[in-house]
Amino acid sequence: xxxxEATAHSHHHEEDPQAxxxxxxxxxxxxxxxxxxxxxxxxxxxxxxIPRKEEVPSKEPVAVGDVLVFATGPKANQEITLDDLRxxxxxxxxxxxxxxxxxxxxxxxxxxxxTIMVILADPARMSPETRKLASPEGVLAYSAxxxxxxxTVSQWQNGLWRCPCHGGEYDIYNQARVVGGxxxxxxxxxxxxxxxxxxxxxxxxxxxxxxxx
Amino acid sequence: MYRWLDDRLxxxxxxxxxxxxxxxxxxxxxxxxxxxxxxxxxxxxxIFLTLNYEPSIRPVSGPLSGGQEVPAAxxxxxxxxxxxxxxxxxxxxxxxxxxxxxxAFLHMLRIHLTGAYKNPRELNWIVxxxxxxxxxLTAFTGYALPFDxxxxxxxxxxxxxxxxxxxxxxxxxxxxxxxxxxPTNTQTIPRLYSIHVLWLPLTLIALISLHLVIMIxxxxxxxxxxxxxxxxxxxxxxxxxxxxxxxxxxxLVYIGATTFIAGAFLAHPVEAFGxxxxxxxxxxxxxxxxxxxxxxxxxxxxxxFEFLGATFGPxxxxxxxxxxxxxxxxxxxxxxxxxxEKQRYLELPSRHPFRTSFVxxxxxxxxxxTLAGYKVDLGLSNELLWVLVxxxxxxxxxxxxxxxxxxxxxxxxxxxQVELRGKGPATD
Numbered sequence: 001x002x003x004x005e006a007t008a009h010s011h012h013h014e015e016d017p018q019a020x021x022x023x024x025x026x027x028x029x030x031x032x033x034x035x036x037x038x039x040x041x042x043x044x045x046x047x048x049x050i051p052r053k054e055e056v057p058s059k060e061p062v063a064v065g066d067v068l069v070f071a072t073g074p075k076a077n078q079e080i081t082l083d084d085l086r087x088x089x090x091x092x093x094x095x096x097x098x099x100x101x102x103x104x105x106x107x108x109x110x111x112x113x114x115t116i117m118v119i120l121a122d123p124a125r126m127s128p129e130t131r132k133l134a135s136p137e138g139v140l141a142y143s144a145x146x147x148x149x150x151x152t153v154s155q156w157q158n159g160l161w162r163c164p165c166h167g168g169e170y171d172i173y174n175q176a177r178v179v180g181g182x183x184x185x186x187x188x189x190x191x192x193x194x195x196x197x198x199x200x201x202x203x204x205x206x207x208x209x210x211x212x213x
Numbered sequence: 214m215y216r217w218l219d220d221r222l223x224x225x226x227x228x229x230x231x232x233x234x235x236x237x238x239x240x241x242x243x244x245x246x247x248x249x250x251x252x253x254x255x256x257x258x259x260i261f262l263t264l265n266y267e268p269s270i271r272p273v274s275g276p277l278s279g280g281q282e283v284p285a286a287x288x289x290x291x292x293x294x295x296x297x298x299x300x301x302x303x304x305x306x307x308x309x310x311x312x313x314x315x316x317a318f319l320h321m322l323r324i325h326l327t328g329a330y331k332n333p334r335e336l337n338w339i340v341x342x343x344x345x346x347x348x349x350l351t352a353f354t355g356y357a358l359p360f361d362x363x364x365x366x367x368x369x370x371x372x373x374x375x376x377x378x379x380x381x382x383x384x385x386x387x388x389x390x391x392x393x394x395x396p397t398n399t400q401t402i403p404r405l406y407s408i409h410v411l412w413l414p415l416t417l418i419a420l421i422s423l424h425l426v427i428m429i430x431x432x433x434x435x436x437x438x439x440x441x442x443x444x445x446x447x448x449x450x451x452x453x454x455x456x457x458x459x460x461x462x463x464x465l466v467y468i469g470a471t472t473f474i475a476g477a478f479l480a481h482p483v484e485a486f487g488x489x490x491x492x493x494x495x496x497x498x499x500x501x502x503x504x505x506x507x508x509x510x511x512x513x514x515x516x517x518f519e520f521l522g523a524t525f526g527p528x529x530x531x532x533x534x535x536x537x538x539x540x541x542x543x544x545x546x547x548x549x550x551x552x553x554e555k556q557r558y559l560e561l562p563s564r565h566p567f568r569t570s571f572v573x574x575x576x577x578x579x580x581x582x583t584l585a586g587y588k589v590d591l592g593l594s595n596e597l598l599w600v601l602v603x604x605x606x607x608x609x610x611x612x613x614x615x616x617x618x619x620x621x622x623x624x625x626x627x628x629x630q631v632e633l634r635g636k637g638p639a640t641d
Binding site for chain 1: 366369370372373374376377382383384387388391392393394395397398400490491492493494495496506509510511512513514515516517524526527528529531532588589
């Protein structure tokens with residue numbers, strides 16, 4: 001087909017077929033290079049759809065020395081005291097959702113895996129491993145982000161800490177062992193201590209927080 | 214006037230070619246049209262919503278939020294609800310989406326039960342499956358836009374399900390949602406807004422057009438009665454004026470009925486959940502996701518392993534693998550059950566007991582996995598639900614196969630014999 005066109009063409013213009021073939025090759029090369037460059041730049045632009053990691057103080061992960069503050073409610077951003085935890089014990093939801101506040105007074109609430117559950121529990125009921133990372137008063141903290149699909153574990157039912165999304169249930173006295181639902185792993189524990197009535201982070205999470213996906 | 218236009222546009226030819234297209238008359242043939250009407254309603258109500266919605270989460274406050282600082286997207290929903298008929302139009306958008314998905318699903322069932330996907334219409338079946346998947350995806354990308362606590366939670370679960378896909382899941386989720394969903398991620402809402410109001414609707418319009426062009430080109434499969442009335446001929450009423458009149462009436466009835474539903478059952482009042490917080494409210498997905506939600510709840514927690522850096526956990530089995538297999542299965546149907554000759558007439562479900570009972574079994578699977586979505590509310594155990602989800606559909610399929618054979622089998626044999634006898638003299 002191409003040959004036929006070429007001959008037809010050269011008949012019209014009395015052109016050297018060799019020159020025609022060269023011109024064709026140059027055009028094809030130019031087309032190829034343009035297509036390649038277009039594809040590359042399209043990929044370059046497309047890659048910008050991947051969100052950038054912004055490094056701002058409010059997105060820093062929880063660190064030793066952070067103070068736990070209320071994440072929600074009328075007391076949001078205020079320090080959680082031992083009294084608050086005692087008062088919560090008498091409520092239907094006996095725990096408090098918290099964010100860490102850095103020594104520079106930044107509440108690190110823009111990183112979702114910084115959502116922490118803190119509760120005052122009876123140390124005698126805790127397993128030895130759990131007790132080791134709790135404060136002597138019985139203040140206990142876990143990552144509040146469900147290992148299943150990342151909801152905040154926000155319910156309390158029959159003495160179990162429960163996720164409202166797909167019914168995952170955790171035993172807070174036993175390193176958040178999964179006792180019900182489809183959750184593949186326990187949420188990590190956060191070592192805490194009490195200093196001057198405030199809850200202070202005493203160590204790293206025992207495992208990576210956030211959904212196990 | 215007509216002559217002037219005809220002179221320039223050859224309307225006469227268009228009329229003869231397109232407007233005379235024969236539409237078979239049968240009530241089940243209107244399901245596809247109802248899907249189309251829903252889409253039109255969604256576009257029209259959607260345009261109204263975009264004109265008043267602010268795709269941003271910058272904090273604003275005003276009289277509608279009682280002076281409280283709320284995200285701008287959330288505030289603009291309060292604003293839309295305060296406009297004359299604003300809440301009804303927003304609600305209409307919501308219900309039309311539900312009706313579109315339901316009608317598309319029923320339309321697909323009709324095609325399946327009557328074997329209309331067979332040669333030469335395999336391609337349009339595939340386009341149809343993609344349309345249904347895209348419609349559901351479009352509905353899902355609209356969830357987050359009101360930006361209340363419920364919307365954010367539901368969308369976040371979608372983010373994590375996407376991230377549960379091996380290797381590329383996290384990247385794809387990050388691209389679709391512009392990073393992890395949180396009450397303070399400012400990029401998520403503009404990203405989802407663009408996808409929801411621009412890209413997915415454009416893709417839908419393109420695929421709907423393709424679906425219709427293929428249908429016009431290949432012609433409808435003819436209902437059974439057409440074979441008796443005029444064998445070998447295309448039977449039906451022309452698009453214009455008869456079919457157009459019926460469509461017009463149906464559209465008006467559709468708009469009337471859905472507007473009534475929208476007004477009587479106002480959808481998703483954002484005030485009920487308030488702006489997003491660190492807390493998660495109790496959420497249940499819409500009915501077309503409830504079955505996945507059910508399956509996610511009954512997958513055992515210990516079904517988890519890691520392979521080449523990817524995690525295969527309960528989220529993957531329930532949220533990614535099962536839906537993918539079902540979509541692939543749907544795509545494979547015209548290739549598993551095909552006919553060599555071109556299919557002209559619809560097949561009676563009673564004459565195809567295996568296919569019909571298969572469809573009934575699949576519907577039972579859907580119902581049972583939806584029931585699993587009420588696991589916690591009804592206090593059902595995992596063991597019982599596994600039996601219900603796996604065994605009941607199979608039993609239902611087998612029982613309906615036996616019943617269809619018993620009820621219609623004899624009649625069918627007689628008819629076949631009559632047909633054979635009828636043909637007898639001609640071959641002699």
